[in-house]
Amino acid sequence: xxxxxxxxxxxxxxxxxxxxxxxxxxxxxxxxxxxxxxxxxxxxxxxxxxxxxxxxxxxxxxxxxxxxxxxxxxxxxxxxxxxxxxxxxxxxxxxxxxxxxxxxxxxxxxxxxxxxxxxxxxxxxxxxxxxxxxxxxxxxxxxxxxxxxxxxxx
Amino acid sequence: xxxxxxxxxxxxxxxxxxxxxxxxxxxxxxxxxxxxxxxxxxxxxxxxxxxxxxxxxxxxxxxxxxxxxxxxxxxxxxxxxxxxxxxxxxxxxxxxxxxxxxxxxxxxxxxxxxxxxxxxxxxxxxxxxxxxxxxxxxxxxxxxxxxxxxxxxxxxxxxxxxxxxxxxxxxxxxxxxxxxxxxxxxxxxxxxxxxxxxxxxxxxxx
Numbered sequence: 560x561x562x563x564x565x566x567x568x569x570x571x572x573x574x575x576x577x578x579x580x581x582x583x584x585x586x587x588x589x590x591x592x593x594x595x596x597x598x599x600x601x602x603x604x605x606x607x608x609x610x611x612x613x614x615x616x617x618x619x620x621x622x623x624x625x626x627x628x629x630x631x632x633x634x635x636x637x638x639x640x641x642x643x644x645x646x647x648x649x650x651x652x653x654x655x656x657x658x659x660x661x662x663x664x665x666x667x668x669x670x671x672x673x674x675x676x677x678x679x680x681x682x683x684x685x686x687x688x689x690x691x692x693x694x695x696x697x698x699x700x701x702x703x704x705x706x707x708x709x710x711x712x713x
Numbered sequence: 714x715x716x717x718x719x720x721x722x723x724x725x726x727x728x729x730x731x732x733x734x735x736x737x738x739x740x741x742x743x744x745x746x747x748x749x750x751x752x753x754x755x756x757x758x759x760x761x762x763x764x765x766x767x768x769x770x771x772x773x774x775x776x777x778x779x780x781x782x783x784x785x786x787x788x789x790x791x792x793x794x795x796x797x798x799x800x801x802x803x804x805x806x807x808x809x810x811x812x813x814x815x816x817x818x819x820x821x822x823x824x825x826x827x828x829x830x831x832x833x834x835x836x837x838x839x840x841x842x843x844x845x846x847x848x849x850x851x852x853x854x855x856x857x858x859x860x861x862x863x864x865x866x867x868x869x870x871x872x873x874x875x876x877x878x879x880x881x882x883x884x885x886x887x888x889x890x891x892x893x894x895x896x897x898x899x900x901x902x903x904x905x906x907x908x909x910x911x912x913x914x915x916x917x918x919x
Contacts, residue, residue, distance in 0.1 A: 689814040693797030
């Protein structure tokens with residue numbers, strides 16, 4: 560957080576299963592779980608659970624869509640963003656600028672880094688309009704292992 | 714007619730005086746027991762404190778992390794979502810507050826006013842109001858703070874919870890600040906409730 564001159568670090572686990580199921584679970588500094596399955600969002604926050612439709616929240620919907628698209632490999636085929644491509648010797652960078660003004664108020668642009676050797680997403684950076692950003696790094700990746708369906712519900 | 718009105722008027726006046734002056738009566742009594750409180754209840758964030766927080770505004774609910782940074786008595790506060798996106802940040806000092814950034818859902822001046830005032834109350838060191846503290850017969854601390862904008866506020870503790878006393882009885886407890894803690898001088902759980910704004914902030918220190 561630029562204004563506060565503070566960097567906050569959260570850690571957790573991330574599961575994804577084709578087509579649109581994901582679980583985003585923070586374990587540090589506190590337990591917080593977001594599960595998205597069949598267009599329904601479930602959030603568990605300190606024992607308080609809530610549920611709503613992804614479609615009811617435009618910003619949530621687009622962030623979710625772009626993260627899912629980055630996993631599935633069709634991030635470029637997206638009408639909601641202006642897409643630019645860059646590369647260096649290690650990464651492909653996909654820079655996405657939201658086209659909808661309500662999303663643009665919250666997310667100035669998203670940068671997705673794909674490792675050239677594996678073509679897998681390595682990190683996502685969400686830049687906000689005020690110089691703040693959120694950086695998501697994916698580490699300790701396990702691919703194509705069976706995931707029990709119970710993971711995608713609270 | 715005048716014979717009929719007279720007792721009615723006296724009765725109305727008595728009722729009016731009874732209800733409208735009750736909070737002041739409480740403080741007036743305490744003036745006899747005035748002394749300085751050495752460790753008044755407030756949030757001492759040190760250089761920085763991080764809280765897990767949920768904020769309800771006008772029926773919308775947000776949860777995430779609430780960060781407070783102390784830079785030489787200039788407080789900076791920010792609230793960001795679980796996914797990392799910032800909801801707002803502001804700075805608070807003795808003269809008031811300034812919103813640096815705010816998403817649309819929070820961008821309502823009365824709400825931000827109430828939130829900033831609540832934070833300022835919780836953050837400012839009440840010891841600078843030496844002489845304005847009172848302890849009543851039940852050991853409840855009552856103190857008044859005077860902001861630069863002329864607002865006078867009175868607070869008291871009830872069962873370990875700090876509550877604001879407003880000037881009129883019928884809106885008493887409209888604003889409720891609860892600072893309760895496991896340690897004697899450092900609240901770890903905070904609830905700020907403003908019923909009029911349908912604003913509720915719950916914070917738990919991480």
